[in-house]
Amino acid sequence: MDVQLQKIFDSNYKGKTLYNHFCELYYQMQENKYYKAQSLSDFEDLSNFIKENRFYHLPLKTADQVNNLQDQIFPWQEYCKQQMQLMQIKAKVINATVQNFLKLNALLNNVGYGFTDEDAYLIQQSLKSIAIRDSNIINIRFWGKLFAQNRDYYVIEVQLSKSYKEPQPIDCDEKLNEYVHYVTQDLLEDWALLPQVTRKQMEASRFITYVFSGNLNKEITQYPIFNGKEKHLLKAQILRITHANLLAPRGLYRFDDETKLITFEDEFKMPESAELSTMDGWVHLPPNILKQGRITFYEDPSLKEEELNQMKEADPELERLKSIKDDKPFEQNEGNWNIKIFGETQQYTNQEEQPLSYQIVQLRNYLWPGAITVSNSNDFISIYFGYGNKNQQNSFNPLAPNDIQEEPEDIDEIPEPNPREQPDELEPDSDDERRREQERREAELQQQQE
Structure with a gap:
């Protein structure tokens, strides 16, 4: 952060750094007892006043630099020059069919x-x-x-x-x-x-x-x-x-x-x-x-x-x-x-x-x-x-969606059976329980026969 701030303060504009500008602002605020900054806009006005009234010394150019100054060419001048060159083509005998x-x-x-x-x-x-x-x-x-x-x-x-x-x-x-x-x-x-x-x-x-x-x-x-x-x-x-x-x-x-x-x-x-x-x-x-x-x-x-x-x-x-x-x-x-x-x-x-x-x-x-x-x-x-490309893509024709199906018929609701008396034998739930129950009944029947 300090390094970035130092780069900002050292930024140069026409020989004056931002640090020098702040010093001049502080000096003017201290010397001018009638100046009272009420807001940030007042501070900005003083800053602009110092910039506009500051004297920037520009070194004089040498005789060679003055004598070799080139005219500034604007873009529209170059455009007009190129257009005139194309328009002023001399009419010649052209053998080609134009x-x-x-x-x-x-x-x-x-x-x-x-x-x-x-x-x-x-x-x-x-x-x-x-x-x-x-x-x-x-x-x-x-x-x-x-x-x-x-x-x-x-x-x-x-x-x-x-x-x-x-x-x-x-x-x-x-x-x-x-x-x-x-x-x-x-x-x-x-x-x-x-x-x-x-x-x-x-x-x-x-x-x-x-x-x-x-x-x-x-x-x-x-x-x-x-x-x-x-x-x-x-x-x-x-x-x-x-x-x-x-x-x-x-x-x-x-x-x-x-x-x-x-x-x-x-x-x-x-x-x-x-x-x-x-x-x-x-x-x-x-x-x-x-x-x-x-x-x-x-x-x-x-x-x-x-x-x-x-x-x-x-x-x-x-x-x-x-x-x-x-x-x-x-x-x-x-x-x-x-x-x-x-x-x-x-x-x-x-x-x-x-x-x-x-x-x-x-x-x-x-x-x-x-x-x-x-x-x-x-x-x-x-x-x-x-664009120079061939049209090789076939047109996209998506299929229409299927018809919306009708709602199914409602299922008759039957109350859950809840008998008053408990049954003697409960029905087994799984296949293993049914198999064991069947083996138990066969064993009891065999003992009675003996």
Whole structure:
């Protein structure tokens, strides 16, 4: 206790300790005969008066210190500086197809998703800045937002030219790493490139349920063992979500069986809103990811032909541009997608006598909560807002309790027998007493016979 009090008295404030302050208080109370402290508040007033009127001598600064003084930068000044740098991106010839996120963000806001106008503009400028960096980028879009424990991840998806080939990990598929992703936790900061994932990492990510921490370099301690950090698992989950939920209207693309390539249809017309509000009007754009963590089946040379055929039958490659109507239904639902219509459903005609509709269609995936596709009669967007985990938990439907049973009938009460005369022989209580009583009677009967 004494040591703690001594530390308190020795506490220093601008060259004066608490002990010195108490000494000055005592001196003023003794010298000023007109001062009479009636309560604790009077004592506090005197203490504040001494603090405010005390002269604190500050040593003069040298010439070098004065000449090298730095201007104080406030947080809002740094924010404005970063924002101006992003807004003043010079317009250059961009060969890539940049998503018009400002226009699509208004579409998302109509269904309850989307960003503010300020954040949407920063995202749009970020798309341009990344497209300017690399000439091999042919397509760039805003992928979505992944929630984390500390700071969330903003994700941008980039598609590179097929002529540009990066070195791939061992046993990995080039088509799996066709999409490149950048992430950031602040739209004014720089974007970080996520690394490529291996086949083993993709295979292990299917069995891991993990809430991201917000640290890209954090080690993953999960079972099964994941040989990588959070940035590798983040890339694996982004790829799984992309290949399962990136949709396109039916008829926008066509698949060539010979070249195995997907190209745009020459004469495509956006379907009417009535067709977009059904599952027949939408198809999966990317191929499905196999259970072994690849797009195309990997034939292990160490396995026999029969084993390879069994593995192919258990994990087949699905057809391209497959309709979402053919998806496996989720639990008791009719399909794997929930379709909801927003806005006015009335059909109109424009000046050219063409059908016109103002309704907006939203498709929400049951298996991957947060994956949505929103469209109207002109545009559509697929985006993700979630934790990056698959919905693998079945709904809890407890059984109803049994019916309450009726009360049993009352038992007739009979008074306890209390005879006036004591019986000659009492009935034994236990089996041993009955046995001994029986032996005694048999012995008496035998003696009478003799």
